[in-house]
Amino acid sequence: MAMLLEIFGFLQLSLTDILDILLLALIIYVAFRWIKGTSAMSIFIAIISLYIIRVLVSAFNMRLMNALMETVLDVGVIALIVIFQPEIRKFLIRIGNRWMKSAQGQKIFDKLFGGKKAKTSGSEASNEITEACRRMSEDKTGALIVIAHKNTLDDIISTGDRIDAGIHRRLIMNLFFKNSPLHDGAVVISGDRIVAARCTLPITERTNLPANYGMRHKAAIGITEETDADVVVVSEETGNISFVKAGKVTRINNINELKLMLGSSFGEE
Numbered sequence: 001m002a003m004l005l006e007i008f009g010f011l012q013l014s015l016t017d018i019l020d021i022l023l024l025a026l027i028i029y030v031a032f033r034w035i036k037g038t039s040a041m042s043i044f045i046a047i048i049s050l051y052i053i054r055v056l057v058s059a060f061n062m063r064l065m066n067a068l069m070e071t072v073l074d075v076g077v078i079a080l081i082v083i084f085q086p087e088i089r090k091f092l093i094r095i096g097n098r099w100m101k102s103a104q105g106q107k108i109f110d111k112l113f114g115g116k117k118a119k120t121s122g123s124e125a126s127n128e129i130t131e132a133c134r135r136m137s138e139d140k141t142g143a144l145i146v147i148a149h150k151n152t153l154d155d156i157i158s159t160g161d162r163i164d165a166g167i168h169r170r171l172i173m174n175l176f177f178k179n180s181p182l183h184d185g186a187v188v189i190s191g192d193r194i195v196a197a198r199c200t201l202p203i204t205e206r207t208n209l210p211a212n213y214g215m216r217h218k219a220a221i222g223i224t225e226e227t228d229a230d231v232v233v234v235s236e237e238t239g240n241i242s243f244v245k246a247g248k249v250t251r252i253n254n255i256n257e258l259k260l261m262l263g264s265s266f267g268e269e
Contacts, residue, residue, distance in 0.1 A: 123266075125262075128169045133255075144216050157199060160198040201219035204221040209221070224246055230245050
C-alpha cells in the first residue's frame, strides 16, 4: 500500500474525482458492450489508447509530447467524425432505440408525439403473413418481411418500389416468387398496409453469427439493431422460418409460434 502511495503520490484525488473516474469507467464499459463484435471495436480501442497516452503525458509533464497529443486529439476528433460518420450514426440510433424500447421511453414518446401504435386489423394481418410464410416455407421460397413500428423506415422504403396495398397472403407470395421482378429484397409492412417491396436493408456488422446465417438473416439482424422493426425470414435453402426482434433471431418450430409472435408484433391483446 505504501509503495502504491509513493508511486501515485502525485495524484491528489477527492471524492468528486473518484466519482468522475467511476462514471467514465461505466461509460467506457457500456460503449464496449454495445460495439463488441463490430468493426467499430478497433476504432474504440485506438481512441482509448490515445486518451490514456494523453493522460500519462500530461501527468509526467512531458511538454513536447503533450503539445503533440493535444494537436492529434483536436484534429483527430474532427477526422473521426467525418471518416466514421456511418458508424457514429448507427451507434446513436442504437442508443435511441434502446431508450425507445423501454417502457418509460415509450410512455414519454407517446405523450410528446401522440399516441399509441395503430392496432387496425392486427389479427387479420398476422393470419395472412403466417399463412404466406407457411406456404413459402413448404416451397422453399426465400422471404424477408419487415414490420415497422414507431421508427419511420422512409430511408429503407426509398431503396425499393412503393406499393401501398392491403396485406394478403397471395400478394406476399407473388412478391417473393422467384420469377417476380420484386422478389429480390425485403417487403416493408406498416400498419395494415404493404408499403414497399424490393427494399435494401442494412447488414449487421456482427462477426459472431452462426455460419448457417445467410444474407437474409444478416439483413434482418441489421435492420432490427438500427430500428424497432420486427422481421420474418424464410430461408430459401432450408425453408426454415425465423422471427427477428432487436437483433435476436428466434427459430420458429411450428406455425402457431409464428402466429403468436406476429400477433404480439401487431399489438394484439
